[in-house]
Amino acid sequence: MAAPAMERTDVTNGSARPDATRTVTMAKSLNMGLRSALEQDPKVLVMGEDVGKLGGVFRVTDGLQKDFGEHRVLDTPLAESGIIGTAVGLAIRGYRPVCEIQFDGFIFPGYDQIVSQLAKLHFRSQGKVKMPVVVRVPFGGGIGAVEHHSESPESLFAHIGGLKVVSCSNPVDAYWMLRQAIECDDPVLFFEPKRRYYEKAELNTEAQPPPLFASRVLRRGTAATIATYGPTVPTCLAAANAAAEEGTELEVIDLRSLSPLDLGPVFESVRRTGRLVLASEAPPESSITSEITARVQQECFYSLEAPVLRVTGFDVPYPPTKLEKHFLPDLDRVLDAVDRSLAF
């Protein structure tokens, strides 16, 4: 199955001026993104539990309250519906709130306000009320946390009309995608892969960023296509590197935007490779990966050489941490799915 190596796209930006480029963790790049947005627009607010003095449980908001004051960076009461519900009111007033939900499993008390108000007010008001609210959600497993701290609820939000849902996978995207999400006049659910917070990359803050609601080919290949997002992107890149050592060149696509999905590059890739493996930590039923499976069979039916295969979590509550290594898609499970695809 040897295939020639094609262009490889690094996650870092090209043509950086040296003084504008720093090696940063994803947590730091998100912090820089928030800082930059707070500096540029006095209407931007950061709000959530512990985002002020503590700097957030992951320190993403570190130092922001000190520099911008407690009316720009709000340590809120401890209630997620309150955080989202007041952000809706602040947005009606003309503010651009960026809400932090501490952990994925805590978003559900705020789900009502997200679905009932945040998602619908632009439509209900026929565009007279804008909802430029970003809800940041650290999500996914792999950090050995107790229950309710490792979930992947992104599909629940992608299902809701009126919301936009994105997930970054690396420090460079984290910076630019957050900046763009804050500038967006629509509500954006911003899923941050918490186990990647402290992975590093070179960030050039003067580069030209790619569009927010677009997927991105991270690695070119001809044997099969892997489409993924968030925490499983580095896993899939590692799997592709491993496959390349055995002469199998895999194409890896970071979806980045989960609603709207930008499936053009996926369709184009599948038409070339004939094979698609999807990877995600989320439970598979009624998920982002099931949506992509349906659309690929609809658009690429005659190009497929194998059924679309998925490497995912399971349709269960997130397991205790001693078991999460079996729950989370890892390099071996991804490669196993690739092998099964290639065997058709």
Added chain:
Amino acid sequence: MSPEHWTRPAHPADEPDNGVTSGPPAATAAKPTREQVIAGLRATSEGGADLVQLLTPEGERVTHPDFDIDLTAAQLRDLYRDMVLVRRFDREGNALQRQGQLGIWVPLLGQEAAQIGAGRALRSGDMAFPSYREHGVAWCRGLDPTELLGIFRGTDHGSWDPLSTGFHLYTIVIGNQALNAAGYAMGQKFDGKVGDDDGEATMVFFGDGATSQGDVHEAMVWGSVYDAPLVLFCQNNQWAISEPLERQTRVPLYQRAAGYGFPGIRVDGNDVLASLAVSKWALDECRHGNGPVLIEAFTYRMDAHTTTDDPTRYRLSDELEAWKLKDPIERLRVHLVREHDADQAFFDEVQAESDELAARFREFCFSMPEPDPGRIFSEVYADPSPAVTAQRDELLGYLDGFAEQPAAAQGGVH
């Protein structure tokens, strides 16, 4: 049961020294029974020290040491006119639903004084967040009543501009709007619009049932800890569909405010003067930075919860008859006749105006066009989504295909 039955439970410090210095207070005769507590929730329907009233059910003007108001005869007539017109188009909405012209209607009958009093206390720079029964507040914010029809006829989800009218869209999910209002009020404060006579304020409307919702509780927490200029206006109409007040609370609702650290006031919600006076005071507190304030307007829903509801299944006609005697419009009418020389010509004039409004309301309803199918997809996002655009194009293309069929048939295919 008299209102005296609702007295606060005896505090240990008030009791005679019995030598006990620690442990829970001993049960005393002063502790009200469950029945007494429930009776107390309703006790002030007959008046009482904790009920702000300026106009008795008999139309007699009374004073209150904290909440008096000085209105001219013309202003009183305007309030009367407001209530009559609002009741008239509310009744028309009810009738239109019965005739199949509206999918549903949410009657405000009986709550005119609470809504007109609160609505007329608002200024143009203020913001109101309604639930879905606030037709009277909408009227005060300058909405034409016909603008309320689209929601109930199913042609839109609210056609007015919340920002230019200062009247947010109706909110169906119970209690959501309380938090949205708290956020808006925080924004007014952050904008520096609080602190003097020219300050701005936000008023949010919800019912007694909503006080059981977490969002309303959270709104009180947020309003309190951010010192937001927020007036929480609870229309306690005694029933949350079929659930009575005692299924929502064991303390009079206005007393809950104390737990959040701001004033709570119970006003006679069938007394437009008291409702106006207390609302003005509360909004003024907020303008000066002394918010929030909770107002419990003690009133009664004279009609069903909505036109899908059958209140005869859960409440007695005695109760309805008792509340008819407290009608908010009648008491002002009597007062106007007795104290302000209002003659029949004035009442006839208001009646004629209300009939014209009702006719216009009805005609508008009949003439409302079917919405364009494209509306399903329009303004879902500020920045359109390619998937939604594609779905729109597909549906419109599909519908266009049908449009060509009659022409083909005319061509004599057969």
